[in-house]
Amino acid sequence: MAKISRIMFTDVPTLKKGANVSDAAKLIASKPHGCVVIVEGEKPVGIITESDIVKNLVSKKINSKEKVTRIMNSPITSLSHDTTLEKANKIIDTKHFRRYPVIENESLVGLVTEHSVVQAANDNIRFHRNIQNAVLIMFVIFEFLIFILNEYLFNFVRYIV
Amino acid sequence: MIKARTIMTENVITTKENETIAEAARAMLSKHVRCLVVTKDNMPVAVVTQRDLIKGSLNKNPSKVKVNGVMNKKFMTIIPDTTYQYLVKKLREEKIDKFPVVENNKLVGIITETDIIDATRDFTRFHQIMQEVILAVFGLVTAFVLFFFSPLGQYITKIIS
Numbered sequence: 545m546a547k548i549s550r551i552m553f554t555d556v557p558t559l560k561k562g563a564n565v566s567d568a569a570k571l572i573a574s575k576p577h578g579c580v581v582i583v584e585g586e587k588p589v590g591i592i593t594e595s596d597i598v599k600n601l602v603s604k605k606i607n608s609k610e611k612v613t614r615i616m617n618s619p620i621t622s623l624s625h626d627t628t629l630e631k632a633n634k635i636i637d638t639k640h641f642r643r644y645p646v647i648e649n650e651s652l653v654g655l656v657t658e659h660s661v662v663q664a665a666n667d668n669i670r671f672h673r674n675i676q677n678a679v680l681i682m683f684v685i686f687e688f689l690i691f692i693l694n695e696y697l698f699n700f701v702r703y704i705v
Numbered sequence: 706m707i708k709a710r711t712i713m714t715e716n717v718i719t720t721k722e723n724e725t726i727a728e729a730a731r732a733m734l735s736k737h738v739r740c741l742v743v744t745k746d747n748m749p750v751a752v753v754t755q756r757d758l759i760k761g762s763l764n765k766n767p768s769k770v771k772v773n774g775v776m777n778k779k780f781m782t783i784i785p786d787t788t789y790q791y792l793v794k795k796l797r798e799e800k801i802d803k804f805p806v807v808e809n810n811k812l813v814g815i816i817t818e819t820d821i822i823d824a825t826r827d828f829t830r831f832h833q834i835m836q837e838v839i840l841a842v843f844g845l846v847t848a849f850v851l852f853f854f855s856p857l858g859q860y861i862t863k864i865i866s
Contacts, residue, residue: 568765573760594755595739602730602762637826662822663797666829673836680843685852694854 548632549625550620551664552646552654558583559612564627566608567646568592568615569601577655579643586651590616594620623656632656633665706762710785712824713806713814720772722751726758727767733758740817742805743776749805749812751776751848782807783816789824796821 557571557580571580581587582590592615600606600615621639623632625648636644636658646654720729720741729741733755743751753776761767761775780803781795787804793800796818806814852858 569759569763573756573763578756594759597759598730598755599734602726602758603734604727604766604767633829658824659818662825662829663793666825666832669829669832669836673832676836676840680839683843683847687847690850690854 545628545630545665546626546668548623548627548629548646548656548661549654550615551660552625552656553577553630554654556581556645556655558588558652560584561611561613563612564608565597565601565606565610565612565615569597571640574596577643579655580612581620581645581652581655582612583652588620588622588645588647588652590618590645591620591645592616614668616682621646624648624654628669629661629665632661636661707789707824707828708785709783709787709789709806709814709816711803712820713785713788713816714820715814717742717805717812717815719812720753722771722773722776724772725768726753726761726770726772726775729753729772730758730767738816739819740803742780742803742812742815743772744812747811748807749780749782751778752780752803752805753777754803779803780805784808784811785813789821789828792816792821793825 555576557575559568559571559580559582561582561584562615568580572578579593581588581589582592590613593614596615596617601608606614621635621641622645623635625646627635630643642658644656645652646656708866718732718736718738718741720743722743722745732797733739734742741753742749743753755845757775757777758767761770779801781782781801782808783792783804785806792804793811795804802818802821804816805812806816853862
């Protein structure tokens with residue numbers, strides 16, 4: 545079974561709880577992930593997405609010197625590094641978030657996006673379906689052989705004997 | 706073949722080049738979208754994402770920065786008959802995730818990463834159902850063939866005939 549650790553990003557942008565909102569905005573603008581994970585030690589405690597920055601900073605709801613804890617989403621929904629793609633897909637289907645921190649022993653080790661999980665799960669299913677079809681085709685050939693053997697070969701052997 | 710027409714969002718939220726990014730942010734928040742299409746004469750000329758707004762507002766007043774200073778050209782105009790497979794290929798290989806849909810020189814819809822994820826999810830479900838149906842049919846056929854050629858099956862056939 546494929547695990548999400550295979551498709552996760554490992555270079556997750558992180559900030560400490562004491563950082564301010566403008567630090568988060570700068571980090572989000574400079575990295576392609578679209579979010580920043582707030583950590584306490586190694587443990588992820590919150591997440592700030594592009595939407596949160598637009599909601600609060602660009603539309604001037606708060607001052608850029610405010611602490612990130614004011615706007616972060618907490619508690620977070622994280623996935624364990626050994627979660628299978630299929631299970632992750634099911635969790636994402638119910639939660640509908642776009643990004644999920646990946647943890648190992650409560651420490652942040654990566655980040656997966658909704659898109660990468662859905663796409664990988666789809667590829668996985670297609671791969672399995674192809675294998676299944678190959679096996680089924682072999683079964684058809686096997687059944688056909690049984691039919692031929694039964695109709696002709698066995699009769700022929702009986703005739704000889 | 707799934708066409709763009711069936712998965713696109715018809716209600717496209719647009720903006721103009723000379724609007725400020727504060728206005729663009731308000732439009733995004735009120736309409737719950739993450740991207741705006743910049744139009745000129747009803748044709749898409751650029752897109753503005755949340756990331757662009759954040760970049761544009763770093764150390765600047767969002768009410769003074771115009772959309773044309775932050776908008777990006779990372780989009781691809783498509784027609785309603787463009788296939789889903791083509792969009793997935795572009796998304797994977799060229800990382801393009803905004804596809805304004807144009808018909809008769811008029812913007813009629815947009816496909817974003819979210820629409821592609823939803824379509825992929827539906828596709829995955831369809832594949833799973835198909836896989837189960839094929840398995841069930843083959844299982845029944847195999848069971849029938851094996852029974853037919855078994856001693857008991859042959860005996861019953863003899864009695865019937």
